[in-house]
Amino acid sequence: MTEVNTVGNRIDTILTDLLARIRGVILDHRVTEDEYAAAKQYLISVGEAGEWPLLADVFLGSTVERLHSDALDVDGAIEGPFYIPGAPELTAPYVMPMREGEGGDVLVFTGSVAGKDGQPIDGAEIDMWQCDSRGTYAGIPYPDGRELPPQWNLRGRFRTDGSGDFEVRTILPVPYEIPKAGPTGALLRAAGWHPFRPAHLHARVSAPGYHQLITQLYFEGDPYIESDIVNGVKAPLICKLDKRDGPGGRAEFTTSYDFRLAAV
Ligand SMILES: [Fe+2]
Numbered sequence: 001m002t003e004v005n006t007v008g009n010r011i012d013t014i015l016t017d018l019l020a021r022i023r024g025v026i027l028d029h030r031v032t033e034d035e036y037a038a039a040k041q042y043l044i045s046v047g048e049a050g051e052w053p054l055l056a057d058v059f060l061g062s063t064v065e066r067l068h069s070d071a072l073d074v075d076g077a078i079e080g081p082f083y084i085p086g087a088p089e090l091t092a093p094y095v096m097p098m099r100e101g102e103g104g105d106v107l108v109f110t111g112s113v114a115g116k117d118g119q120p121i122d123g124a125e126i127d128m129w130q131c132d133s134r135g136t137y138a139g140i141p142y143p144d145g146r147e148l149p150p151q152w153n154l155r156g157r158f159r160t161d162g163s164g165d166f167e168v169r170t171i172l173p174v175p176y177e178i179p180k181a182g183p184t185g186a187l188l189r190a191a192g193w194h195p196f197r198p199a200h201l202h203a204r205v206s207a208p209g210y211h212q213l214i215t216q217l218y219f220e221g222d223p224y225i226e227s228d229i230v231n232g233v234k235a236p237l238i239c240k241l242d243k244r245d246g247p248g249g250r251a252e253f254t255t256s257y258d259f260r261l262a263a264v
Contacts, residue, residue, distance in 0.1 A: 042183065049182040057081065058178060062232040072262040073116065075236045077216040080202060082137040087127060087155040094158040094168040096128065099150065104133030104171035106252035112164045113205055113259045120164025121261065124207035128168070129155040130200070135176030143181055172241075172253055173199045175224050188229065198224040198233060203259070210261035217257050 004011065025031070031039075046055055061078050069076035088097055113124035131137050131154070136146060138153035160166045177195040180188065188195050198218050206212040218225055218238045225233055239255045246252035 042187070045183045051182050051184050054081075054179060054182075055184050055187075058184060058230050062230055065232075072211055074211070074213055074215075074260060074262050075234060076214055077234065077237060078230065078232050079204075079214045080216075082131075082140050083129060083202065083204070084139050084155065087129065087157050088152050090156045090158045090168075092158070092161075094156070094166070096130075096154050096156045096168060096170040097152050098132075098154055098171065102132065102153075102171055104174070106246055106250065107170050107172040108167065108246075108252060108254045109170060109201070109256070110165070110167045110254070111257040111259065112166070113160045113207065113261065114164050115210065115263055116260050117263075121160060121207045121210070122162045122164060124160045124164065124205060124210075124259075124261070125157055126159070126166060126168075126259070127157045127204040127206075128170075129202045130170065130173040131176055133171060133174055135174050143179060170201075172219075173201060175199050175222065178229060193229065194224070194227065195229055196224045196227075197230060198222040198228050205259045205261060207261060210263055213259060213261050215259070217255075219255065 026036075046052055057078070065076060065078045090096070113121045113126070115121065129137065132149050136142070136149060138149040138155060139151055140148070142148070154170065156168075158166060158168055175196045175198050178197065179185065180195045185195060199222055200216040200218050202216050204212060204214050216232060216237060218233050219241050220238055221241070225238065239257050242254045243251055244254060
């Protein structure tokens with residue numbers, strides 16, 4: 001017999017409210033028996049495809065995360081499914097691991113890590129991961145069988161200096177599509193919604209005496225900044241991109257962000 005994990009035992013309260021709201025939607029939109037039958041068949045297909053975690057995270061994960069960040073009063077964001085622990089520790093001057101001639105525009109990312117009181121944090125660790133210029137993460141088996149970047153490509157850990165500052169060279173990530181071959185993608189197509197996330201950098205920022213901050217940084221002007229399919233964008237996480245002439249006259253972008261951690 002299957003038992004339900006009662007985490008905190010609020011099942012009665014939450015289930016009562018959830019059912020009341022779903023029943024309200026059925027009544028408000030006069031859902032037909034055919035539509036109800038199609039919905040049940042769809043839910044079965046999500047289970048058969050093993051996509052319940054994907055579907056839940058696409059539509060609901062960022063809302064749960066919001067509560068977590070709000071409780072600590074920090075600018076966090078969802079971790080997403082592509083984090084891999086144990087990325088290489090970089091040595092200064094920091095350059096993210098990448099292939100010879102890695103595609104995409106160069107990005108010089110500077111910033112700082114401090115407590116919410118503004119106290120700079122010396123030696124804070126920033127564990128950063130991102131996709132390449134084709135929207136692909138290293139180390140992730142994609143269902144479409146695409147060619148993967150080498151292990152740890154565009155994944156690395158680096159630290160702030162004595163002033164709490166850092167600078168790392170990488171490449172500009174690009175918007176990418178969530179997995180769309182299964183029922184989750186089919187639902188988006190049926191609704192007429194695109195499957196894109198805006199370009200972003202992922203970071204886990206940690207230091208002794210502070211809560212680890214898991215967040216994402218986005219870029220002004222991204223075509224999907226207003227319509228992230230996972231609803232993960234928060235205004236304070238949108239960074240400004242500037243363009244300048246880099247070494248050899250190659251154009252490069254710069255951006256900056258100051259991470260703020262909540263004390264334990
Ligand atoms: Fe991502």
